[in-house]
Amino acid sequence: MLTIALSKGRILDQTLPLLEEAGISIPQTELKSRKLILDTNFDDIQVIILRASDVPVFVQHGAADFGIAGKDVLIEHGADGVFELLDLGISKCRMMVASEKDKDLNKSSLKVATKYVRSAKEYFYSQGKQVEVIKLYGAMELAPIVGLSDCIVDLVDTGNTLKANNLVPLDLIYEVSSRLIVNSAAFNTKHSEINGWIQKIKESL
Ligand code: PRT
């Protein structure tokens, strides 16, 4: 049995056509059900639908053979024990620092609100800045407005969410796209099977 871990949400919408093109399809009845393990057109391939940040965890521990997750999620997780084999070039966005216009971010101790603690810390430390990182799970844009933080670190796509909250993008931390990751042990034991599918997915890009 081959188990593929996919992120629910926006990545899923762009991943399903890729898998379909590669020959793996999930029946609509499966997708519409509330099942967490979905059957595919192959008896020996199943798909599990996870919270984006759980995808590298399942792949790292071998509970899934391969999976698809955003580079942001992989950087936050650390992605030990997984190989990143393919940049799928989908669900692109940018990890950015954002703040209110004209905000002075050159003060000695900066408060940063973010869901992406590792990305934020590594970025500001690399700039030689002392920061206090405040971990949030959503609605980061609110933090500078109500005085919880000086700035935020968040994903930006169109920039509309920032604009709607009177924030401006400042520094680019890194570019994000979705990556195909493989459990390193499974890549050895099921090499030909996994590699075959990776080649097919590559061709469908
Ligand atoms: O539910 P959960 O908290 O786990 O995740 P989520 O609901 O925030 O996001 P989900 O599951 O839909 O997808 C998350 C993955 O999609 C991320 O890990 C990225 O790799 C990728 N991705 C691509 C994005 C965006 N673009 C994006 N724009 N994830 C989130 N956003 C959010 C961003 O956080 C901000 O709130 O969209 C808003 C900004 O969008 P714009 O277009 O207004 O700039």
Ligand code: MG
């Ligand atoms: Mg979500």
